[in-house]
Amino acid sequence: MPADLSGIELRQLDTVVLTTRHVRRGEALFRTHDVFQSLYAVRTGSFKTIVMHRDGREQVIGFQIPGEPLGLDGVCSGTHSCEAIALEDSTVCIIPFAQFESLCRESRRMQRHLYYLMSSEIVRESSLMMMLGTMTAEQRLASFLLDLAARFRARGYSGAKFNLKMSREEIGCYLGLKLETVSRMFSRFHRDGLVEPKGKQIHIVDAQALARV
Amino acid sequence: MPADLSGIELRQLDTVVLTTRHVRRGEALFRTHDVFQSLYAVRTGSFKTIVMHRDGREQVIGFQIPGEPLGLDGVCSGTHSCEAIALEDSTVCIIPFAQFESLCRESRRMQRHLYYLMSSEIVRESSLMMMLGTMTAEQRLASFLLDLAARFRARGYSGAKFNLKMSREEIGCYLGLKLETVSRMFSRFHRDGLVEPKGKQIHIVDAQALARV
DNA sequence: CGCTTCTTTGAGAATACTCAAAGAGCGTGG
DNA sequence: CCACGCTCTTTGAGTATTCTCAAAGAAGCG
Known part of the structure; x- marks a missing residue:
């Protein structure tokens, strides 16, 4: 530790x-x-x-x-x-x-x-x-993914591909959003080529663009 | 301290x-x-x-x-x-x-x-x-006022009447709301007889009801 | 392999936001 | 001490984002 x-x-x-x-x-x-x-x-x-x-x-x-x-x-x-x-x-x-x-x-x-x-x-x-106080749903999910990526990287894992052990509902509960909203934001990131979500397996394709959201 | x-x-x-x-x-x-x-x-x-x-x-x-x-x-x-x-x-x-x-x-x-x-x-x-994650605008303002009241009381001041030194905008910035929303919630509490706001001077009339919001 | 749980997507509703304008309050300077 | 100007607050109308409800599809677990 x-x-x-x-x-x-x-x-x-x-x-x-x-x-x-x-x-x-x-x-x-x-x-x-x-x-x-x-x-x-x-x-x-x-x-x-x-x-x-x-x-x-x-x-x-x-x-x-x-x-x-x-x-x-x-x-x-x-x-x-x-x-x-x-x-x-x-x-x-x-x-x-x-x-x-x-x-x-x-x-x-x-x-x-x-x-x-x-x-x-x-x-x-x-x-x-x-x-929670200032960001839109889209920005919250982006900053959540980038934060997780940085922490995985800091611990020696890949920052680009990782497994989300938590459900959409738990992510929503963390971000102050409903699970449907979280899911929609994932879909939007996927459509825009920022993230490749395969269920719980997340591949961050364009971290730069995520940071700009 | x-x-x-x-x-x-x-x-x-x-x-x-x-x-x-x-x-x-x-x-x-x-x-x-x-x-x-x-x-x-x-x-x-x-x-x-x-x-x-x-x-x-x-x-x-x-x-x-x-x-x-x-x-x-x-x-x-x-x-x-x-x-x-x-x-x-x-x-x-x-x-x-x-x-x-x-x-x-x-x-x-x-x-x-x-x-x-x-x-x-x-x-x-x-x-x-x-x-920030789970409450409506109304609940946020209520819990903000009750929290302040408790702290004033803990320090020996009145918990029922106190002066808000911060602006509506600053309260909003704290509660994750816009200043207009904060103002509307104050008006609503006033209309419902929970709080008597005279500008920055706040009088909590019905703390019980505020807690139930 | 079947059941349960989780995820995605759509449509409509609600809450909070934006823009706008008037009114109140406060501090400053005459 | 009062008047002026500035800032803060209130309120309204319309908009946008997120939520709710619903249903189908996918995934995970025993």
């Missing part, structure tokens, strides 16, 4: 990350109001995180792929404010927060890394709010 | 908060890409924080009233990812981050408080995304 830590710190982290956990497709790693005890890092598979309104409305607030952190929302109140659901059979590293906290007190770099993770999440959510 | 710190820690914090700064209405406390050096706490007045897209689009991601923190976005990259603009002549406490960080290494409670602040911001933004 931590790209900017030295070998020493990584070994220290290994002493804390004693266990991994398997989560089956559709199951929850944690739910809203669960007691917060650990941070997690996706090891294999993928997750969505959702917040639920009392009336049952859901908002997907993020998708996590291997290497990305989960659970930072729980630090402030001691209970989780969202829930993390596996999009496919997945495994996570468990990082017990109490132990991680001790490690942070010993290692300034580890401490900085935790700050980095939390602040990054704040910045990520800010740009998501920008998307 | 910190509600859960002891007298000792508050005195320690006082040694770090050496200076305050005045910011005139319309001026920036910090701008996007400014080097991050300090956290701030609003002392008097109020601010908006905005993120800017390259094409000039703006999204207001928060309004800050006295007692609330500013600048947490800068921790991860060392530069600010948003800008903070004063909505009226205001003052802030300056908390140099390097010194605050040292203090956190000495005091576990101070450390926890920083975690708390960052994680709270993550949770706050999550619920904002829920609003």
